[in-house]
Amino acid sequence: MLQAEAEFLLGYLQELWPNWEPSDTEKDVMTSFLLRHNDSEKMKDAVRTHWEKTRFKRPAAIAISQELSVLSARKGAAGGPVHKEPVPSKYFIQCMKAHAKFPGRLGRQVPVIWATGDMPDNENYQWEIAEQMRAQHQELYGGEWKTFQNE
Numbered sequence: 001m002l003q004a005e006a007e008f009l010l011g012y013l014q015e016l017w018p019n020w021e022p023s024d025t026e027k028d029v030m031t032s033f034l035l036r037h038n039d040s041e042k043m044k045d046a047v048r049t050h051w052e053k054t055r056f057k058r059p060a061a062i063a064i065s066q067e068l069s070v071l072s073a074r075k076g077a078a079g080g081p082v083h084k085e086p087v088p089s090k091y092f093i094q095c096m097k098a099h100a101k102f103p104g105r106l107g108r109q110v111p112v113i114w115a116t117g118d119m120p121d122n123e124n125y126q127w128e129i130a131e132q133m134r135a136q137h138q139e140l141y142g143g144e145w146k147t148f149q150n151e
Contacts, residue, residue, distance in 0.1 A: 006034035009043060016047070029140055087114045090150045091130035099142030110137065 010030060014020060022030065034043065091112040098106035112130045120126060130147045138145045 003035065006031050009034050009047065012044065013047060026140065088112070089114060089126055089130065091126060091147060092150065093130065093134045093137060093145050093147050095137070095141070095143055096146050097144035102141050102143065105141055105143065 010027065013030065014022075089112045092109050093112065094109045095105040095107060098104070110133070112126075112133055114120075127147070134145045134147045
């Protein structure tokens with residue numbers, strides 16, 4: 001995606017969530033996220049789906065990324081097989097200490113999912129993905145997040 005398309009989509013996000021006043025960090029994270037994807041129409045669909053689910057909250061690059069992955073999987077990304085539902089992994093992340101700006105996140109658990117339905121067998125890889133997700137949440141929302149394994 002080109003910088004101009006990313007800026008257009010960032011403006012689109014701000015139109016959908018008019019009360020959203022993103023910090024510079026949020027804008028940088030969201031723009032970086034948008035630039036990593038090359039299909040602006042599919043991205044717009046993912047943003048719209050995220051908005052329909054969370055219209056009274058604020059946009060989240062991580063949630064939009066999950067919507068994009070699910071959309072790609074359902075439409076058969078890159079000519080691959082179409083999968084109907086995402087597969088939850090055995091990991092989840094949880095907010096142990098919330099940032100003062102986001103007190104409602106305290107205790108929130110977020111499952112780590114594989115949107116394509118093809119969960120890798122490698123345990124270390126699954127853990128690394130969960131840790132990346134934890135680090136993204138911690139950077140974006142602050143506070144302290146930890147990774148846990150379902151029993």
